[in-house]
Amino acid sequence: MIDKIVPSLEAALTDVRDGSIVLVGGFGGAGVPEELIDALIAQGARNLTIVNNNAGNGEVGIAALLKAGRVRKIVCSYPRQADSHHFQSLYRAGKVELELVPQGTLSERMRAAGAGIGAFYTPTGYGTDLAKGKETRVIDGKHCVLEHPIHGDVALVKAEKGDRWGNLVYRKSARNFGPTMASAAKCTIAQVYEIVELGALDPECIVTPGIFVTRVVKVARRRQLSEQAA
């Protein structure tokens, strides 16, 4: 019997090694796998490359991972936020490397990794500082930039519900990078608030099919949703 459900966050993270490329879901505060990131801090892997839209906010999540000195490089689109002070001080001190990527190119590079695409041309970024040194080509009269896939060793994603085959559904705009990152890593770990019986998720509505998911771990909801928001 296939059962991708693991009993603990620690058991979920056994594949993270020093130097791993870790894709971390979330956009702002929505869809951030906070419990998995906390467990990653406890697990102790160092010298990590983190791929996320942002570079950590406040004191939790990626910001805490940065503060703990575990991150060698961040690949993201938007590291400059009012409360991203841990990234900012490490970056200014030269202690963390930044690869800044337009958000759609970031997402598409991971999609390409998941879909087995060698590289792709996109008009986004042509003629800008973010395309410096990259190959370009004119396609149908448009200037395009060659972009390469981002393969993760591990992806950490947050979903709402999962089953023992690893099928996932998300909640509202917390879906964001989750499905793409799940497809782009060798090992994808999903934290969910609810584990359901096989067959309970409507097959027409499964967002991430289990083939993209290695392990599922249940976590407790930290914030109770208000009745209106539910």
Next chain:
Amino acid sequence: MSYTKLTREQIARGIAQDIPEGAYVNLGIGMPTLVANHLPKDREIFLHSENGILGMGPAPAPGREDPDLINAGKEPVTLLTGGAYFHHTDSFAMMRGGHIDICVLGAFQVSAGGDLANWHTGGDAIPAVGGAMDLAVGAKNVWVMMEHLTKSGESKIVECCTYPLTGIGVVKRIYTDLAVIEVTPRGLVASRLVPGLTFDELQRLTGVPLLPSGARAAA
């Protein structure tokens, strides 16, 4: 004659009036989000948010915020009846694949040829781009909403951008607190000057040659 500059809300109202029924629209973070407050009630307009929302509604009432339902600026929003959620790659396919009819973006500078600079002030500022470059090249119409002049009085419409570029030749129209300026193959065409502002005065304030347009409706 004296004139009064438009407030940000007035610029937003002017932009909102120009968005037709049925348009798929992305509003950039910052000033352009004000446009949402002025969309005509009798038109169905689809607001897109880069983080996976189509049919985005206004901010929720206090106490009804949902941490899983936010806009590109990370502020709480709502979903209209008929709205949809989708993942990031689909969302950016909408933006990069030419499916968004209009995007409204803020800008540091726009060049006479429609080059846009809006993501980085250069120097030792920490760079952050978000979805700006994707929208700039992917939306069918890129409209800029900005003040005509910098705080120190320099024209933000320039011959060549001195700030790092977001996209080349992408801007179609510029809405400022003084006028609306179309970027056309024959040059920048100014219309809808604020009441009391002469074309000559607008030209004096603007860093590049302008062409007058027939229309001079009050904003």
